[in-house]
Every structure is written in C-alpha cells, then in structure tokens.
Amino acid sequence: MVKRTYDDNTVIIFDTTLRDGEQSPGATLSSAEKLEIARQLSRLGVDVIEAGFPAASPDDLKAVQRIAREVGRPEGPTVAGLSRALESDIRTAWEGVKEASKPRIHTFLGTSPSHLAMLRINQEEGLERIRSGVTLAKSLCDDVEFSPMDAGRTDTEYLIRACAAAVECGATTLNIPDTVGYVMPAEWADTLEMLINETPGAGPGSGVIWSVHCHNDLGLATANTLAGLTRGVRQVEVTINGIGERAGNTSMEEVVMAIHTRKSFYNLRTNIDTTQIMKTSRMVRNYMGMPVQPNKAIVGANAFAHESGIHQDGVLKNAETFEIMMPEDVGLTQSKLVLGKLSGRHALRVRLRELGYEVDGDELVDVFRRFKELADLKKTVTDADLEALVADEAAQKPEDHFRLVDIQVVCGTMGMPTATVKMLNQDGEALVVSAVGTGPVDASYRAVDAIVDAPNELLEFNVHSVTEGIDALGEVTVRITPADSSRTFGGYGADSDIIVSSVKAYVAALNRMISSMGLGGVVPEGEVAVVGLTSS
Ligand code: KIV
Ligand code: ZN
Numbered sequence: 258m259v260k261r262t263y264d265d266n267t268v269i270i271f272d273t274t275l276r277d278g279e280q281s282p283g284a285t286l287s288s289a290e291k292l293e294i295a296r297q298l299s300r301l302g303v304d305v306i307e308a309g310f311p312a313a314s315p316d317d318l319k320a321v322q323r324i325a326r327e328v329g330r331p332e333g334p335t336v337a338g339l340s341r342a343l344e345s346d347i348r349t350a351w352e353g354v355k356e357a358s359k360p361r362i363h364t365f366l367g368t369s370p371s372h373l374a375m376l377r378i379n380q381e382e383g384l385e386r387i388r389s390g391v392t393l394a395k396s397l398c399d400d401v402e403f404s405p406m407d408a409g410r411t412d413t414e415y416l417i418r419a420c421a422a423a424v425e426c427g428a429t430t431l432n433i434p435d436t437v438g439y440v441m442p443a444e445w446a447d448t449l450e451m452l453i454n455e456t457p458g459a460g461p462g463s464g465v466i467w468s469v470h471c472h473n474d475l476g477l478a479t480a481n482t483l484a485g486l487t488r489g490v491r492q493v494e495v496t497i498n499g500i501g502e503r504a505g506n507t508s509m510e511e512v513v514m515a516i517h518t519r520k521s522f523y524n525l526r527t528n529i530d531t532t533q534i535m536k537t538s539r540m541v542r543n544y545m546g547m548p549v550q551p552n553k554a555i556v557g558a559n560a561f562a563h564e565s566g567i568h569q570d571g572v573l574k575n576a577e578t579f580e581i582m583m584p585e586d587v588g589l590t591q592s593k594l595v596l597g598k599l600s601g602r603h604a605l606r607v608r609l610r611e612l613g614y615e616v617d618g619d620e621l622v623d624v625f626r627r628f629k630e631l632a633d634l635k636k637t638v639t640d641a642d643l644e645a646l647v648a649d650e651a652a653q654k655p656e657d658h659f660r661l662v663d664i665q666v667v668c669g670t671m672g673m674p675t676a677t678v679k680m681l682n683q684d685g686e687a688l689v690v691s692a693v694g695t696g697p698v699d700a701s702y703r704a705v706d707a708i709v710d711a712p713n714e715l716l717e718f719n720v721h722s723v724t725e726g727i728d729a730l731g732e733v734t735v736r737i738t739p740a741d742s743s744r745t746f747g748g749y750g751a752d753s754d755i756i757v758s759s760v761k762a763y764v765a766a767l768n769r770m771i772s773s774m775g776l777g778g779v780v781p782e783g784e785v786a787v788v789g790l791t792s793s
Pocket of ligand 1: 365435436472
C-alpha cells in the first residue's frame with residue numbers, strides 16, 4: 258500500500274480520469290469499471306481522485322458514492338466530486354463524496370468574458386455566485402476546491418478577485434484551468450506567479466494550495482503544467498494517458514516522470530509509485546477502449562524501443578546512452594509467470610492479487626479456464642497476458658444485451674470471406690447468422706450486424722499484440738458511432754485469435770451503445786441467414 262507523505266515540495270496529484278477523462282468521446286465506463294480504475298489509482302498513489310460529476314446523472318452519483326465508500330478509506334486518497342457553483346449541484350456532490358474519509362467538493366464557475374456571457378451574468382454577479390457556492394460547499398465539507406473555468410482567457414485582475422472571493426468563503430485549493438488549451442508556458446507561469454503573490458489571503462504561507470488544470474489543444478498541457486510547478490503551484494490535475502475532451506488533459510505519467518527524472522531541476526516529489534504506471538495505463542486503455550498512440554511519451558508501445566542500429570548498440574553497452582528512464586521505473590518488467598499444466602487456480606489468484614486484481618467466484622473460474630487454454634498455446638504466460646485476459650473478461654458483463662458464443666470464419670485467396678456467428682441475447686436465445694464480407698473481420702461484423710439492430714459506423718479499429726511472438730494474445734480496441742448521433746462508444750477484446758478479439762471488441766462497444774442509448778433489438782428470428790456482399 259502506498260504511504261502518502263507531504264511537505265512543501267510535494268506535488269499533489271489530482272487525477273480526473275474518471276471525470277474529465279470520461280468526457281472523452283467514446284470513453285463511457287460502467288460503475289464497476291470506474292470502481293476498478295479508482296482502486297488502481299489508489300494503488301498508484303494519487304492523492305485525490307475526482308470520481309465524477311454527481312449532478313450529471315443518478316448513475317454518476319451512484320458511481321461516486323461507491324468510490325467514496327470503497328476507495329476513500331482513511332489510508333486512501335481524497336475523493337472529490339465536481340459541481341457547478343449551484344446549490345443543487347453542490348448538495349448532490351456532497352451526497353456523492355460524504356462517505357469518503359477525506360471528501361472534497363470541487364466547485365467551478367466560468368470567469369472569461371465568453372463564459373460569463375454564456376451564463377448571462379456580469380463580473381459582479383459572477384463573484385456573488387462564487388461566494389454563495391463556496392460558502393454552501395464549505396458548510397457541508399471542510400475541503401473545498403474552487404476553479405475559475407477558462408482562466409486561461411480571463412483577465413488576471415478579475416481572476417485575482419474571483420480567487421480572493423473563493424478563499425474568503427473557505428476554499429482551500431484554488432485550481433486554475435486552461436479549459437481550452439490556449440495558453441503558452443512562459444505567459445502561464447507569469448500569470449500563476451502573479452495570482453499566487455497577489456491574491457489576498459492566498460499567498461505563500463497562507464496554507465492555500467494552488468493547482469493547475471490544462472487541456473492539450475496545442476499540445477502544451479504538460480509544458481504548461483510543469484511551468485506552473487516552477488512558480489509555486491503544488492497540485493496538478495491530470496488524467497491517465499492524457500485522455501479527456503478534444504485533445505485531452507495533461508497526462509499524469511508525463512508530469513510525474515518529468516518530476517522524477519529531472520529531480521535536480523524541479524527539486525519536487527510526488528507520492529506516486531511509478532512502477533504502477535504501465536499497469537494503470539493499460540487498464541484505462543482497455544476499459545475505455547481508447548488506444549494509446551505508439552509514440553506516446555512514457556506509456557506508448559515504442560516509448561522504450563530502440564530501432565536504429567546505433568541506438569541499439571549504445572543501449573546494449575550502457576542503457577543511459579539513449580535512455581533517460583529505466584523501463585522498470587514505470588513498471589515495464591519482463592516478469593513472467595511460467596505455467597505448467599499443473600499450475601492451479603490458487604497460484605493464478607495469488608499472482609492476480611499481486612498484480613492488483615481481486616478476481617474471485619465465477620470470474621476466477623473463467624479467467625482460469627482462459628489461462629489454461631492460453632498456456633496450452635504459449636510456452637509462458639506473462640503478466641501482460643494475464644492483464645489482457647482479466648480486461649477481456651471484465652469487458653463482458655452479466656447485463657450485456659448480446660454475448661458472442663461462437664464464431665467460425667472461412668477466408669483466404671480462393672473464395673469469399675464468410676463468417677458464421679452465434680450469439681446469445683439477454684433472454685438466453687441463441688441467434689446464428691452467416692455473412693460474406695471483404696475480409697474476415699468485415700464478414701464477422703456484418704454477421705453481428707445482422708443479429709443486433711443497432712446501426713452504426715466503425716470509426717476506429719486497432720489491433721495490438723500483447724507480447725512478442727507469433728503465439729501472442731491479440732488485443733483489439735474499436736470505436737463506433739450510432740447512425741444518428743455524434744456520440745461514440747469504445748470496446749475492447751483479447752484473444753489468441755484476432756478475429757475473435759475483433760468481434761468481442763465490437764460486441765462490447767455495441768452493448769455500451771445499446772445500454773446508454775436504449776437501442777437494439779434483434780434483427781432476424783434466430784434462423785440461419787446469409788447476408789453480405791453480392792458476388793458479381
Ligand atoms: O477544463 C476545465 O475548466 C474543467 C473545470 C471543471 C475544472 O474541467
Ligand atoms: Zn477540464
């Protein structure tokens with residue numbers, strides 16, 4: 258368990274993967290997935306988890322309550338709930354977080370000219386709302402954070418007044434957001450320094466924590482966040498893999514590893530156990546169905562790969578020649594669990610627990626069966642394989658509308674790729690359909706579409722090999738959008754057969770889409786049908 262300790266040089270890591278990150282197109286999570294990610298964030302050592310926006314929906318409220326209860330323990334992180342500076346939002350946020358040992362209400366109000374115009378209020382009315390919102394939040398919860406939204410486009414004089422009003426009414430953390438990713442590192446650093454020094458009641462020594470929250474529209478979120486740290490900011494709001502609306506938020510792993518790797522420059526520390534970074538990244542990628550670009554700093558598949566001969570030669574002689582961090586620092590280990598035919602369920606469970614997964618009951622039975630099957634195919638089963646299997650099992654849920662039972666594909670150069678798919682609907686009825694397509698994945702997806710009545714467009718399809726070698730598990734992430742909506746839904750699947758992974762990922766995305774949009778009946782009557790391309 259991470260022991261969190263604090264001094265003046267500690268940077269508080271405020272993770273908003275489950276709130277701002279979940280606002281990424283296609284990143285919808287179930288409450289069980291949110292809980293699992295929150296547990297992992299706690300193991301990673303984040304200081305604050307922003308668990309959601311409780312007033313957004315009853316489901317959001319329930320998910321925040323569960324995280325507050327189960328993860329917000331005395332030795333665990335602070336659990337924050339977001340709210341607009343409105344009485345009903347603030348009361349609902351408190352309902353969300355109040356069972357945590359360390360609850361926080363995070364309330365915000367737009368302060369830039371365009372945000373005030375959108376709210377149809379002037380600057381003075383804005384200050385009044387900040388005062389009443391923060392006062393109410395403080396009457397419910399001792400730990401109150403205030404954010405002047407779109408601070409990056411708000412004039413500094415008004416920002417100082419807004420922050421002073423919040424502190425006067427009891428806010429203990431002032432978070433300065435660059436909501437639209439507009440600011441430049443040098444000007445942002447100057448603005449933050451001025452705010453810290455000139456906001457009455459919030460200067461150095463006042464006990465108020467200054468925070469930044471940056472978006473990545475110009476690719477500067479990490480640079481802007483780090484610039485703040487050089488001028489006295491001591492909380493950073495970040496997401497795993499940098500996910501978030503549009504171009505995303507500041508990436509947790511980039512900021513933490515910059516502080517860690519350039520200790521002599523920043524002279525700062527965090528409570529993060531950096532060896533948990535890769536695992537957290539993979540969990541978020543898998544559950545959200547949001548692939549990580551291969552060249553993404555720290556967690557991309559190529560982040561520690563050396564392709565050119567000169568680089569390889571240098572790294573082999575001395576890793577420091579071309580590497581500023583060790584792969585082990587971020588949890589990229591070669592640790593392998595060697596499975597013999599006799600390896601038992603208990604050993605698997607223990608290893609999963611060491612990896613941070615509590616898997617019991619039916620889920621353990623399923624993962625164990627998959628583990629044995631994989632061990633028959635591969636010489637060794639690695640930790641990454643196990644993580645993929647657990648993520649794949651977690652992607653199929655009891656409440657799913659449709660479940661893949663069997664698939665058979667015929668393809669090659671000599672005929673038309675044909676897939677036969679057998680699925681179960683929620684009533685346990687088996688539905689079997691064959692379809693012809695341009696390739697095996699196309700044929701399989703057409704067969705699924707002939708069963709599930711949820712018209713959509715495939716936006717993204719990514720295949721990734723979990724480990725090296727021809728016998729590796731293949732992971733697939735997809736994103737789809739319903740025919741008449743701009744929303745997107747992601748899905749994940751893992752199997753040693755990439756066609757099976759592809760169909761599982763697609764069915765997972767369809768199930769999400771159906772649940773959240775109330776779509777999807779069954780197309781045919783359970784009879785075998787053949788659909789697809791007509792031959793010419
Ligand atoms: O980007 C933003 O301004 C936010 C606030 C709610 C903090 O996410
Ligand atoms: Zn944001």
